[in-house]
Amino acid sequence: MSLPERMRAVEISRPGGPEVLRLAEVAVPEPGPGQILIEVAYAGVNRPDALQRAGAYAPPPSASPLPGLEAAGRVAALGPGVTEWAVGDQVTALLPGGGYADYAVTPAAHALPVPEGMGLREAACLPETCFTVWSNVVMRGGLKAGERFLVHGGSSGIGTTAIQIANALGARVFATAGSAEKCAVCERLGAERAINYRDEDFVSVLAEAGGADVILDMVGGDYIARNLRALAEDGRLVQIAFLQGAKAEINFAPLMMRRQTLTGSTLRPQGDLAKARIAEALLAHVWPMIEAGRLVPVIDSEFPLEAAAEAHRRIESSGHIGKIVLALR
Numbered sequence: 655m656s657l658p659e660r661m662r663a664v665e666i667s668r669p670g671g672p673e674v675l676r677l678a679e680v681a682v683p684e685p686g687p688g689q690i691l692i693e694v695a696y697a698g699v700n701r702p703d704a705l706q707r708a709g710a711y712a713p714p715p716s717a718s719p720l721p722g723l724e725a726a727g728r729v730a731a732l733g734p735g736v737t738e739w740a741v742g743d744q745v746t747a748l749l750p751g752g753g754y755a756d757y758a759v760t761p762a763a764h765a766l767p768v769p770e771g772m773g774l775r776e777a778a779c780l781p782e783t784c785f786t787v788w789s790n791v792v793m794r795g796g797l798k799a800g801e802r803f804l805v806h807g808g809s810s811g812i813g814t815t816a817i818q819i820a821n822a823l824g825a826r827v828f829a830t831a832g833s834a835e836k837c838a839v840c841e842r843l844g845a846e847r848a849i850n851y852r853d854e855d856f857v858s859v860l861a862e863a864g865g866a867d868v869i870l871d872m873v874g875g876d877y878i879a880r881n882l883r884a885l886a887e888d889g890r891l892v893q894i895a896f897l898q899g900a901k902a903e904i905n906f907a908p909l910m911m912r913r914q915t916l917t918g919s920t921l922r923p924q925g926d927l928a929k930a931r932i933a934e935a936l937l938a939h940v941w942p943m944i945e946a947g948r949l950v951p952v953i954d955s956e957f958p959l960e961a962a963a964e965a966h967r968r969i970e971s972s973g974h975i976g977k978i979v980l981a982l983r
C-alpha cells in the first residue's frame with residue numbers, strides 16, 4: 655500500500671484559546687523501531703488537549719507537538735521489529751500526541767484491537783479514559799467488588815468510563831455532576847446515587863453510606879479536604895487533575911488516624927513500558943467488559959477535523975456529556 659508524503663493536521667499555532675488551532679499540511683510521520691503508523695479514522699478530544707493548547711501541559715520531549723492523545727483507524731505501516739500487528743488491522747491506540755491528523759505514530763504495544771462489534775468512532779473514545787481510569791482506580795486505588803467508589807465529574811469522558819468500569823467490577827458507585835441532566839446520565843450508567851454538587855454536599859451523602867473506599871478526583875482545591883472527610887477508614891484518594899487548583903491547607907491528622915492513602919498520577923509522561931503494562935491489563939480486564947456490553951462509550955458530539963476549535967469550545971464549556979470526537983474519514 656502506498657502512503658502519501660503529506661497529510662492534514664491540526665497545529666497549535668501559539669498558546670491560547672481555541673482559535674489558535676490551525677489546519678495545516680505536514681509530513682506524514684514515519685514509525686520508528688517498535689512503532690506503528692495509524693491511518694486515523696476518528697480521534698478523541700480530551701480536556702488535556704485544551705490544556706496543551708493553552709500552554710499549560712507541554713508534550714513530553716519525544717512526543718509529537720500536535721494535539722491528540724487517542725485515535726482509532728487502520729494500521730498503515732510497521733516500524734522495524736513490530737510483529738504483533740499487520741498492515742490493515744483495525745486498532746485503537748493511546749498516542750504520545752499527534753492524533754489530530756490523518757496519520758499518527760505510536761508504540762505498537764499501546765494499540766489495542768477494536769472490540770468485537772464496535773465501530774471505529776466508539777473505539778476512538780476508549781484509550782485515554784480507559785488507560786487513566788484503570789491505572790488510577792484499580793492499579794493505584796485498588797478498587798474491589800463490594801467497595802464504595804466516588805467519582806467527581808461523573809458526566810465527563812473520564813467520569814462516564816469510571817462509573818461503568820467500577821460498576822462492572824461490582825463496586826457501589828457514587829458520582830458528582832453539575833446538573834440534574836448530568837446526574838440522570840450517571841445513574842443510567844450504573845451509579846446508585848448521583849449527587850448534584852450545586853445543591854447537595856457529597857461529604858454528607860458519602861458519610862451516610864459509610865464513606866468512600868476509593869475516590870477519583872479531578873477537581874482539587876477545597877475538594878481535597880472534603881474528599882478526605884468523605885473517605886472511609888483505609889480509603890484511597892486518587893488525584894488525576896486539579897480543575898479548581900492544586901493547593902490546599904489540609905489537616906493530615908485524620909489521614910493517619912483513619913489509615914487513608916492520598917495518591918495520584920498523570921498518564922502522558924509515563925514510560926512506554928508502564929503504558930504497555932496498562933494496555934495488557936485493559937485487554938485482560940476491560941475489553942471483556944466492553945464485549946459483554948458493560949462499558950459503552952458515551953459520545954456527546956462529533957466534529958470534522960477542520961472544526962477542532964469548535965470541539966475545544968464544546969469541551970471547555972463543560973456543557974457536554976461524555977466524549978467528543980473528531981472525524982477524519
Ligand SMILES: NC(=O)c1ccc[n+]([C@@H]2O[C@H](COP(=O)([O-])OP(=O)(O)OC[C@H]3O[C@@H](n4cnc5c(N)ncnc54)[C@H](OP(=O)(O)O)[C@@H]3O)[C@@H](O)[C@H]2O)c1
Pocket residue numbers: 699700701702782786807808809810811812813830831832833836872873893894895896897898919920921922969970972973974976
Ligand atoms: N491524570 C491523567 O492522566 C489524566 C488523563 C486524562 C484526563 N485527566 C483529567 O481528567 C479530567 C477529566 O478529563 P475529561 O477529558 O474527561 O474532561 P471533560 O469531559 O471535559 O470533563 C471535565 C468535567 O469536570 C467538570 N468540571 C469542570 N470544571 C470544574 C470545576 N472547576 N469544578 C468542578 N467540576 C468541574 C465538568 O462537569 P460539571 O458540569 O459536572 O462540573 C466537566 O464536564 C480533566 O481535568 C483532565 O485534565 C487526567
